Amino acid sequence: MKKFELGRLMCTVILGTSFLTGSAYAEENLSEFVLDGINVTALGYEKSNLDTPVDTVVYTGEQLKETGAGDVANALKYKGGVYFTNMGPHDQNWITGSSQINLRGIDGGTLVLINGVPASFNNVNHLDMLNLDEVERVEIVKGGGAVLYGSEALGGVVNIITKDQMKNSLRVAAGNKGQRDYAATIGMGKASLALGRNEFGSTGNMTERLGTRKINGTDVPYYIGFGDSKKDHLAFNYKFDDRFKFSYMFNKKKYTTNYNDVNENILQHFMYDDREYFAQIAYNDENGWDAKIYYNQRRIENPDYYVVNPTNVEWEKSDHKQYGLDTKKVWRSDKATGLIGISAKRETYKNDNQ
Known part of the structure; x- marks a missing residue:
């Protein structure tokens, strides 16, 4: 009898507390909670997030898509401690084209990996060019x-893990201001393909x-405007067996910015063309x-000219290449885990200006 009365009393208190604090509890539920997962980024081998001695979080591709974004950068900007800087619509940046992700506000201190190998160029990364259709998960x-x-x-x-296999899907969307989104993913057994344009x-x-530009001897007031922009992506994976995998990714961003007069007529035209290539062969076994x-390449072309004299072109071209090998061996026992590895990378950079 006493047990029954005590149980009923406790139940009443709990319900009463929930009723009185219902408003606060509802507000707390608006916060985001990420359940424990497994990551390979923090220590170089698989480890539970809760057992990792650093601040680590894992987001699946589906969780990132729930933000409404179509690319990695615009999805991560809604996550705590991740800062995304850009200017203009469609992630256009004035001249440089460098839409940047950084962690905890430290410029030049965020390394981006794709499947565990470096994918940053001179500490610059363009995760706004990496489509979520290709992403299995992101480890931060x-x-x-x-x-x-x-x-x-x-x-x-930031380590982006791409999908081994993709499901068949097709997406077509349209909006105002010329917004268009076309994408398809194709699963073909051992091979997978994703491609699209935004x-x-x-x-x-x-x-x-902003000031004036001298056009044919006359000072003309000018304003900055953004022209058409396009992002293209293509990813191909082939899994030979449980140990060997080949992956290739191509991303392209092309847009224009202009100096316009008050009537939006173009005075000076700037074009930005950024193409990035990532290829790797990976081996992993149960031992x-x-x-x-891996091989990474980034090619940029950045011509500009005055409309009154389009034959006089000023341009910059750059070509950044990376070749690398990353290998490691993990030993596990009941008491400890050991890791030894070698990472080697060669970079070349060529820049031409006129």
Whole structure:
């Protein structure tokens, strides 16, 4: 009898407390909670997030798609401790084209990896060009990762794990201002393919008057405006067996920015064309061996000219290449886990100006 009365009393108190604090509880439920997962980024081998001695979080591709974004950068900007900087519609940036992700506000200290190998160019990354259709999950390690990954990881590491297999899907969407989105994923047994294009139309003048430009001897007031922009992506994976996998990814971003007069007529035209290529062969077995050979390339063209004299072109071209090998061996026992590995990378950079 006493047990029954005590149980009923406790139940009453709990219900009463829930009723009185219902409003606060509803507000707390608006916060985001990510359940424990497994990551390979923080320590170089699989480890539970709760057992990892650094601030680590894992987001699946589906969780990132729930933000409404179509690319990695615009999905991560809604996550705590992740900062995304860009200017203009469709992630256009004035001249440089460098839409940046950084962790904990540390510029130049965020290393981006794709399937565990470096994918940043001179500490610049364009995750706004990486479509979520290709992403299995994203692992984020906040805080210094220089011990494993070098000085580029001073603020943290973002590791994008791509899908081994894709389901058949087709997406077509349209909106105002020339917005278009076309994408398809195709699963073909051992092979998978994803491709698509995302477009945005011209927006006209986006600023107040910034000054004057001398056109045919006359000082003409000018404003900055953004023209058409396009993002293209293609990803191909082939899984030979449980140990060997080949992956290739191509991303392209092309857009224009202009100096316009008050009527949005173009005075000076700037074009930005950024193409990035990522290829790797990966080996992984049940004995703890993990090895990757990779090749990355980034090519940029940035011509501009005055409309009154379009034959006089000023341009910049750059070509950045990376070749690398990353291999490691993990030993596990009941008492400890050990890791030994070698990482080698060669970079070349060529820049031409006229």
